[in-house]
Amino acid sequence: MVLWARIGGAILSLVLLLAPWAATGAETKAETAKVLTLKELTVMALKYSPQVKSSKSDVTFAKEQKKEAHGYRWPQFDAVALGGVVTNARRGEVRQVGKDKTLFYPDPAGSIHGVNVFGNLTFTLVQPLYTFGKIAYREEAAANNIVIKKSEVDLKKGEVMLYVSEAYYGLILANQGKGAVADARTYLKDTRQRIIRLRQINSPNVKESDEYRLAMYEGGVEKFAAQADEGSKVAYRALKALIGYGENQNFKVPEELPAPTASPGGLNYYIETALQMRPEFNQLKHGLAARQLLVDAAKADRYPSFFFAVLGQVAGAPGRDYNPDPYVNDFFNGVGALPAVGAQWHFDFGILKAKIGQAKAELDKLQHDEKTALMGIPVQVAKDYGKVQENYKGSIGTEKAYINARRWLITSFSNFDMGLGKMDDIFQAFERYGTFRGEYLQSLFDYNMAVAELDKSSGAYLKNLPVEGKPEKDVTPKTTIQRVNAPAK
Numbered sequence: 001m002v003l004w005a006r007i008g009g010a011i012l013s014l015v016l017l018l019a020p021w022a023a024t025g026a027e028t029k030a031e032t033a034k035v036l037t038l039k040e041l042t043v044m045a046l047k048y049s050p051q052v053k054s055s056k057s058d059v060t061f062a063k064e065q066k067k068e069a070h071g072y073r074w075p076q077f078d079a080v081a082l083g084g085v086v087t088n089a090r091r092g093e094v095r096q097v098g099k100d101k102t103l104f105y106p107d108p109a110g111s112i113h114g115v116n117v118f119g120n121l122t123f124t125l126v127q128p129l130y131t132f133g134k135i136a137y138r139e140e141a142a143a144n145n146i147v148i149k150k151s152e153v154d155l156k157k158g159e160v161m162l163y164v165s166e167a168y169y170g171l172i173l174a175n176q177g178k179g180a181v182a183d184a185r186t187y188l189k190d191t192r193q194r195i196i197r198l199r200q201i202n203s204p205n206v207k208e209s210d211e212y213r214l215a216m217y218e219g220g221v222e223k224f225a226a227q228a229d230e231g232s233k234v235a236y237r238a239l240k241a242l243i244g245y246g247e248n249q250n251f252k253v254p255e256e257l258p259a260p261t262a263s264p265g266g267l268n269y270y271i272e273t274a275l276q277m278r279p280e281f282n283q284l285k286h287g288l289a290a291r292q293l294l295v296d297a298a299k300a301d302r303y304p305s306f307f308f309a310v311l312g313q314v315a316g317a318p319g320r321d322y323n324p325d326p327y328v329n330d331f332f333n334g335v336g337a338l339p340a341v342g343a344q345w346h347f348d349f350g351i352l353k354a355k356i357g358q359a360k361a362e363l364d365k366l367q368h369d370e371k372t373a374l375m376g377i378p379v380q381v382a383k384d385y386g387k388v389q390e391n392y393k394g395s396i397g398t399e400k401a402y403i404n405a406r407r408w409l410i411t412s413f414s415n416f417d418m419g420l421g422k423m424d425d426i427f428q429a430f431e432r433y434g435t436f437r438g439e440y441l442q443s444l445f446d447y448n449m450a451v452a453e454l455d456k457s458s459g460a461y462l463k464n465l466p467v468e469g470k471p472e473k474d475v476t477p478k479t480t481i482q483r484v485n486a487p488a489k
Contacts, residue, residue: 116319277459
């Protein structure tokens with residue numbers, strides 16, 4: 001029957017889709033468990049999801065990168081400590097040789113007059129003063145990267161929400177499929193009783209072939225019953241895996257799929273929503289800003305960096321005399337520090353130019369990606385919106401057909417009992433009833449999944465994201481699309 005084929009196909013698709021999510025172990029009873037709605041399950045899944053937590057780690061990493069870029073504004077201290085052995089040395093002395101005075105070195109260089117230890121500590125403290133934007137551009141680019149990573153978190157949340165919707169609606173569909181099995185068994189049981197009774201009295205209203213036809217229907221129902229039962233187990237386990245439930249934790253879902261409702265807005269409404277809220281557009285916007293800033297930073301690398309510095313030394317060697325001569329800098333004896341200002345300028349023949357070209361190429365790529373998104377996303381939204389409308393109208397039509405097919409079936413039984421109908425009428429009504437009930441349930445599932453897909457493709461799901469604790473500090477860069485004109489550190 002078409003009923004079993006349609007719903008069975010939907011359940012089989014769900015099994016294949018959600019098999020990787022299914023937890024192992026026997027299914028536990030959930031008769032007394034709490035009924036959880038789609039919203040409640042979504043909140044739990046977003047809180048538990050390893051994928052969302054992984055993407056949040058990328059946000060933390062991006063924040064630390066911004067802190068690193070900001071750290072270049074502050075002084076940097078470098079120190080080198082050395083220790084070892086050195087030859088002893090005494091200062092030179094003036095001696096009178098006849099009428100002439102000469103400078104005598106008791107321990108001349110090139111000869112060893114005993115050895116002793118020495119220690120030396122040299123240090124530099126450098127504070128950047130002006131770098132033509134080398135630091136500021138890269139810090140601002142890092143701030144834009146934080147926004148990009150946060151948008152990736154929103155993308156992961158959208159994926160998780162869609163997974164939950166698939167499992168949630170699939171579980172309800174499977175449960176309603178089991179309800180359809182129970183109804184079908186009831187009708188088939190009543191039909192068999194009538195056939196047996198009429199065959200016993202040799203009624204001309206039934207034939208031997210009616211028993212075979214009835215057995216055929218019963219076999220189809222049993223096949224679908226197995227599909228619905230296994231599909232229900234897989235969907236239930238998938239939801240438990242998504243929300244982090246263990247084997248002994250149970251819940252239930254509502255008994256019926258949500259009825260379709262008219263869309264709150266037209267196609268243009270959803271396209272405008274997508275252009276405003278899709279995380280991909282936010283990523284592109286801030287990605288373009290970050291790439292432009294990196295181009296500016298690469299250009300700034302061609303200019304010098306001005307700094308303030310303090311240079312110092314602390315050194316001592318017991319075996320060597322201290323030399324107070326201000327023109328001699330003794331590496332082994334001396335204590336002092338010297339403030340200074342300076343400039344550092346790196347220049348090469350092609351490397352910086354190539355880096356600027358690379359940054360520009362990456363900027364061009366993002367600009368083309370933005371144009372591609374502007375073309376493709378509205379088409380995707382239109383496609384998903386069309387599916388919502390198709391399944392909304394289809395569910396209304398199939399509901400009408402399903403209700404009247406059920407009336408037809410009941411009427412066929414009544415007419416047969418009064419001797420006004422034939423067994424063929426019951427079989428025909430049963431087939432149509434099964435077909436339209438299956439199509440109705442399938443259209444409800446397709447409608448609700450189409451709505452979930454439309455929410456994701458339009459970015460509307462972001463309006464329904466649960467609040468997660470205290471709001472984070474706003475790290476959105478002050479300058480995003482505009483070029484940073486004022487040079488900074």
